[in-house]
Amino acid sequence: GSYKLHLFQTFVFHNTSFVDTSAWGTLEDIVFAALQKYTWNILYLYPWVYPALPAAEWDNLQNLFRVYVHNFILSLSGDATLHQTHYPFVVQCATGCDLYHNGSYTKFYHLAYNARNFLSFHVDNSHWERQEESELAAHFERQFNTFTGFSATLQHLLNVTCVDHMKKFIEYGRAALERQELPxxxxxxxxxxxxxxxxxxxxxxxxxxxxxxxxxxxxxxxxxxxxxxxxxxxxxxxxxxxxxxxxxxxxxxxxxxxxxxxxxxxxxxxxxxxxx
The missing domain is CATH 2.60.40.10 (Immunoglobulins)
Known part of the structure; x- marks a missing residue:
């Protein structure tokens, strides 16, 4: 069958110095991992999640997330001050990959600003494109297209890592995926x-x-x-x-x-x- 591995993140910018962060990962409709609110540690929500990947890979992902969240907040906070954005504001991210039964897959990364489609990342050509016509969206499009290191990492994560890890999660989490409950x-x-x-x-x-x-x-x-x-x-x-x-x-x-x-x-x- 086909499977989906998706990651969701929410950043609530209360003011210039306080940001609430939450993130969780889903395999199909199973929320299998989340980010601890203040430590940004990965929480494994099922017994099969941690054994699915080598410990070193979890450490690598943990560090990647910490750096990503830190830089993301830093970048948006700076821009909010620059553009005199009204606080509070909310930035949401949805990213991941969908694997189909014939072995093909699709991948995506979308950003929303105050619940509006704002910015998308085109994985294949490593390009950011604004989804609304506003000065703020145009600024972010320009700025994110200068983050070549971040874009290259994201491209690799979505093109290679996402599907590789999904296959492992499917293998280890098969019992959870195939669970059946009678209506x-x-x-x-x-x-x-x-x-x-x-x-x-x-x-x-x-x-x-x-x-x-x-x-x-x-x-x-x-x-x-x-x-x-x-x-x-x-x-x-x-x-x-x-x-x-x-x-x-x-x-x-x-x-x-x-x-x-x-x-x-x-x-x-x-x-x-x-x-x-």
Whole structure:
């Protein structure tokens, strides 16, 4: 299958001397490592993470992150003063690589400023490009394109290191990646107004994330439409997911209704929960 190794960072610049930093890494949807807030040490969040790489490589990554975070904060703090930026402001970074089943991969590095797309790094030609037309973005584009050493390191990390490490994490974390949790489904009704009944199918506790939830009317699947409202899939605190699907019907319309759930953990079976 295909896999994603992504790294997320948030820098909250409160004033000229105080910056909050947080960072975490994900393999697919598993948060497997994070950066300790004040020491900037790497925290290994699963037992399989540390053994996946040689100790010397973790030391190397640790030092790289420390230097990167330090220089990043220094650079942005200096520029904020220069451009009279209003405090507080937030800079976010998303970077990583996606590996596909045919062996090909893509990689990316994006910066956001106060939740706006701000700057991107083109890995193949080692070039920074602004994502908005502003004086600040133009300045950062020029400045980051002078950081040739940083750009070369980033290019190597995304072109080589990211995929190499991902393959190791996949190998050592296979049990976590292939974990399966069965969905639990309940059906209940609510009456928002006298002439309408809302049938709610709540499905929770499942892993992995992909799932199919459908309403059946007299055994036939209800097609998408204004009467059908399905939420996005939301995370639970225990590393499983939940969603709900709501079907609006007329009370006593004479039809029979059931909620059908299909999920990888069920194999070829489906859950079928009738209403009433």
């Amino acid at each position: 639990v489904a309940t059906v209940f009704a609510r009456t928002p107004r006298p002439d309408q009944l809302q049938l709610v199918c709540h499905v929770t506790g499942f892993y992995p994330r992909p799932i199919s939830v459908a309403w059946l009317r007299d055994g036939q699947e209800v097609p998408p439409g204004s009467a059908l409202n399905t939420s996005t899939t939301l995370p639970n605190a225990d590393l499983t997911y939940q969603l709900r699907s709501i079907l609006a019907v007329a009370p006593d319309d004479g039809h029979s209704y059931a909620c059908r759930v299909r999920h990888h953990s069920l194999g070829n079976r489906s859950l079928l929960i009738p209403w009433g």
